[in-house]
Amino acid sequence: MVSAKDEMLMKCMKVWMTRFNTEDLKFLEDTFWMVSFNFSVDTISSTEVTTVNGETTDRLMEYFKIGKLSSGKTESTINQYIRVVHQLCDFCHKEINMITTDDVLSFMVKYKIQNNVKGSTMDIKRKYLSSVFSYLYKHKKIADNPMSIVEPVKYKKCIKVPLKDEEIELLKINTTNSRDLAIIHFFLDTGVRVSELCGINLEDVDFKNYTCKVLGKGNKERTVAFSGKTAMRLNEYLKQRKDINMNGTYCTYAPNTPLFASRKGHPTRLCKTAIESMVRKLGIISGVTRVHPHLFRATFATRLAERDTDIGVIAKLLGHADLESVNRYVLIDQTKIEATIRQKGFCS
Incomplete structure (x- = not known):
């Protein structure tokens, strides 16, 4: 047994x-x-609260998913919301329609301690839960909204310190294959989100003008640009693909062929987890252990700011409608701030 x-x-x-x-x-x-x-481990067969089979939760999550898909939300984003709901229901051993405010507050506190996660992570979970419960309450699928009096999680908002030039070179030097090197170059040149990079097809890339169409949050499409050096790295990688016929700079491929694919057997689209794992392992090998895909985005934004790029342009390139959101990506060197103050004559 x-x-x-x-x-x-x-x-x-x-x-x-x-x-x-x-x-x-x-x-x-x-x-x-x-x-x-x-430690001993026991299977939960009965608790002081109702033990559930998940049927009601699954049904309501399907209703939520269909509604959000019809309003333009991507399936991957919706699945993140649903994943947090299941974490909450599993924690409480309750169906979603039985969840109370006390259940949510207990989950927010204990989950953070048990899993040693940051306050920022828990606030994201709170936002996801608030979105789901508000939607279900608005459409009269649940009697009460347990999130109505749950306050935002307070945490210290830290600007991500961008990668230094020497760290970037270490990552490039220790990259052992053309695909991963092309991914690193593409991240640094465009500042795309990892989920956006996963969704790029070859037909979205204009190798003549060094631009690429990207589908961002809310199904909003934008165009990003990359350098000639990155174009060369992409070319080197694509020449090795079995699902693409290369003829100089011209290539033929099937519709919806991903720009970046797995290397095992018949190429399939790289997923978010695979890219995150690749970057994490590369960071360990290179000694740049703090690196993760989103840090390339912060590095991209900071470099633009250092070149006095208008914040509105940076926001557009990052795919943000809210200019305030850009601030958490941009780290301006203190010496530059002091130099600007002296130049403007604000100090003697």
Whole structure:
């Protein structure tokens, strides 16, 4: 008979397999048994609150998904909202229509402690939950909105420190294949989100004018530009693809062929998790352990600001309608601020 601890490990391994290689999985399995040695695990069969099978939650989440898809939200974004709802329901062992404000507050506090996550992460979860419950309450699918009096999570808002030139060079030097090198160059040249990069098709790229169409949040399309050096890196990578016929700078391919694909067997579109994993591993190899895909975006924005690019232009290139959102990406050097003050004559 399979024990509850064995069952728990099997479920963890099923999730881990989508993200880690065989060596990492062995390490995680060994660590699990080592850490859990002095702990017992029991399958929840009954609790003081209602144990649920999830049917009501699934039905309401399907209603929410259809509604948001019809209003232009992308499926990947909607799935992030739904994932947080399931985290809350699993934590409380309740269907979504039975969740109370106290349940939400308990989840917000305990989840943060148990999973050691940042306040900013919990505030994002709060926003997702607020969006879902508000939508269901507005459409009279639930009797009350438990999020109506849940306040925003207070946390210190830190501007991401952009990558230094030497860190960028270390990442490039330690990149072992043409695809990953092209991805690094593309991130730095365009400042696209990782989800946006995943969705780019070859037909979206104009190699003659070095531009690319990107589908951002809210299904808003924008055009980004890249350098000739990045174009060369893309060319080197695409020449190795089995699903593309290259003839000089001209290539033929099937409709909806992804710009960046997996390298295993028949090329398939790279997913967000795969790119994040690649960047994380590259950072470890390069000694730039703080790197992640979003940091390329901050580096892109800061470099534009350092060249005195208008903040409205930066916002447009990043795909932001709100200029205030740009501030969290841009870090202006203190010496430049002091020089500007002296130049304007604000200090003697």
